Amino acid sequence: MAIYSTNEFKAGLKVMLDNDPCAIIENEFVKPGKGQAFNRVKIRNLKTGRVIERTFKSGESLEGADVVDVEMQYLYNDGSFRHFMVLDTFEQYQTDEKVVGDAGRWLKDQDMCTVTLWNDAPLAVTPANFVDLNIVETDPGVRGDTSGGGGKPAKLDTGAVVRVPLFVQQGELIKVDTRTGEYVSRVKE
Amino acid sequence: MQVDWQPDCSIEHLRLRAQTLANIRRFFADRSVLEVETPLLGQSIGTDPQLEFFTTKYFLPPSQQNLFLQTSPEFAMKRLISAGSGSIYQICKAFRNGEVGRFHNPEFTMLEWYRVGFDLRQLMAEITDLIGVLFAGKLSGDTESLSYQEVFLRFTGLDALDFHYENYCAYSMANNLPEAVSICGYDHATWLDFLFSHKVQPHLGAHNLSMVYGYPACQSSLARVNKYDARVVERVELFINGIELGNGYYELLNADEQSQRFDNEIAIRQQKNLPSVNKDWRLISALESGLPDCSGVAIGIDRLLMLLSNSSSIKEVLSFSVSRA
Numbered sequence: 355m356a357i358y359s360t361n362e363f364k365a366g367l368k369v370m371l372d373n374d375p376c377a378i379i380e381n382e383f384v385k386p387g388k389g390q391a392f393n394r395v396k397i398r399n400l401k402t403g404r405v406i407e408r409t410f411k412s413g414e415s416l417e418g419a420d421v422v423d424v425e426m427q428y429l430y431n432d433g434s435f436r437h438f439m440v441l442d443t444f445e446q447y448q449t450d451e452k453v454v455g456d457a458g459r460w461l462k463d464q465d466m467c468t469v470t471l472w473n474d475a476p477l478a479v480t481p482a483n484f485v486d487l488n489i490v491e492t493d494p495g496v497r498g499d500t501s502g503g504g505g506k507p508a509k510l511d512t513g514a515v516v517r518v519p520l521f522v523q524q525g526e527l528i529k530v531d532t533r534t535g536e537y538v539s540r541v542k543e
Numbered sequence: 544m545q546v547d548w549q550p551d552c553s554i555e556h557l558r559l560r561a562q563t564l565a566n567i568r569r570f571f572a573d574r575s576v577l578e579v580e581t582p583l584l585g586q587s588i589g590t591d592p593q594l595e596f597f598t599t600k601y602f603l604p605p606s607q608q609n610l611f612l613q614t615s616p617e618f619a620m621k622r623l624i625s626a627g628s629g630s631i632y633q634i635c636k637a638f639r640n641g642e643v644g645r646f647h648n649p650e651f652t653m654l655e656w657y658r659v660g661f662d663l664r665q666l667m668a669e670i671t672d673l674i675g676v677l678f679a680g681k682l683s684g685d686t687e688s689l690s691y692q693e694v695f696l697r698f699t700g701l702d703a704l705d706f707h708y709e710n711y712c713a714y715s716m717a718n719n720l721p722e723a724v725s726i727c728g729y730d731h732a733t734w735l736d737f738l739f740s741h742k743v744q745p746h747l748g749a750h751n752l753s754m755v756y757g758y759p760a761c762q763s764s765l766a767r768v769n770k771y772d773a774r775v776v777e778r779v780e781l782f783i784n785g786i787e788l789g790n791g792y793y794e795l796l797n798a799d800e801q802s803q804r805f806d807n808e809i810a811i812r813q814q815k816n817l818p819s820v821n822k823d824w825r826l827i828s829a830l831e832s833g834l835p836d837c838s839g840v841a842i843g844i845d846r847l848l849m850l851l852s853n854s855s856s857i858k859e860v861l862s863f864s865v866s867r868a
Contacts, residue, residue, distance in 0.1 A: 361641075383644025387780075387790050388764050389593055389736035391642070392726075409741065411726050412641075
């Protein structure tokens with residue numbers, strides 16, 4: 355793998371830090387006029403998702419990490435593993451809930467999502483920003499209420515629970531923003 | 544293909560620069576400080592191991608010689624003062640290789656001035672006056688002067704003048720900076736650079752000018768040692784909104800001591816495999832012939848403009864930053 359020096363730390367660069375694959379978020383050059391130069395780097399651990407700050411002496415370097423984002427179709431959950439497929443090549447990947455994490459509650463069979471591979475093994479799964487999901491359970495709302503104020507919990511077919519306006523009914527298809535977990539609109543089928 | 548020919552800064556910021564330079568020139572004209580120019584391209588260069596310089600080739604067939612782009616006009620200006628110029632100032636470009644970031648561009652504009660007969664206190668008073676004129680009421684707080692030891696203790700609880708490795712390590716471990724231990728090792732000066740820039744500087748000069756004086760002797764640079772306490776030197780740094788704006792000294796006059804400091808820095812350069820440089824003998828000779836008692840300070844004009852215009856990156860005040868120069 356390539357070696358990257360602090361000057362090459364750009365947002366999005368994938369590097370190995372403390373034996374974990376990480377992505378550079380921000381890199382600030384810090385140098386007292388008459389002193390040692392440092393690079394203060396904000397970096398995300400791609401395994402844990404945690405963001406940390408780390409300072410390097412300018413000119414230090416890190417090994418690159420073989421990390422790529424691949425668009426895949428989510429196929430199914432067999433009870434212990436989730437299965438994904440690259441549509442172009444039919445190549446399949448499987449991964450456990452630990453890797454899927456929070457993305458699991460937005461994954462519906464046949465939907466497209468992004469699977470991050472590290473050395474060709476799934477490292478993380480990111481759902482599409484917006485997904486259309488069915489309401490399988492919610493209290494009947496008050497008729498005529500279109501204000502959307504207040505809202506009520508609704509359980510979706512993937513198991514996720516989101517707050518929806520009172521006028522939205524069980525059995526309806528809704529659009530959800532997976533980044534915030536918030537209801538966006540109803541979807542006409 | 545999209546060619547990025549347009550300036551980095553707005554036309555409004557070009558005007559701000561012109562106005563600021565005019566204000567500076569009026570300030571010094573009113574005080575009878577002489578404006579000078581010295582070469583940007585010189586035969587010698589500073590020995591400071593922390594400053595990387597640009598080297599150019601001077602062809603004069605059949606000979607060829609290295610010339611350097613100055614990292615600061617300090618040596619040439621001191622030669623003028625030694626020759627009897629009296630108090631002088633200069634607005635010029637300075638060049639530092641490899642320095643680029645939100646607050647750095649490898650070519651930048653510097654205001655440097657020297658006051659013959661001033662000690663550091665008097666120079667700090669004049670700096671306060673100049674900043675007052677340039678900011679014209681934009682700074683809400685009063686100017687504060689703090690000793691390095693005092694300010695370091697306030698924000699880290701550590702004594703900057705008394706290096707206890709274990710205490711410094713314990714502090715960095717407890718404050719989420721464990722990497723400091725491997726980066727700084729047993730080098731007191733690197734520890735001070737690390738902790739000052741991470742834990743002290745961000746707090747300095749919140750809407751006011753903050754001047755930190757009495758730097759530890761291991762960060763002496765070209766300042767003279769304090770008469771009463773050899774652990775500190777007569778050096779001052781200026782900060783506004785956590786940004787390092789300038790650096791000044793009650794200037795070292797002793798030629799032998801200056802020569803010795805150059806030798807030490809040259810030795811460090813060799814240790815670290817940095818490009819070798821020759822001592823500037825012309826400066827040493829000028830000191831031998833007698834540099835009048837003086838204090839001097841350099842202020843980064845681009846950072847000053849950043850503060851005046853609330854810019855978050857130096858690019859916003861440069862016509863063309865290095866990426867499109």
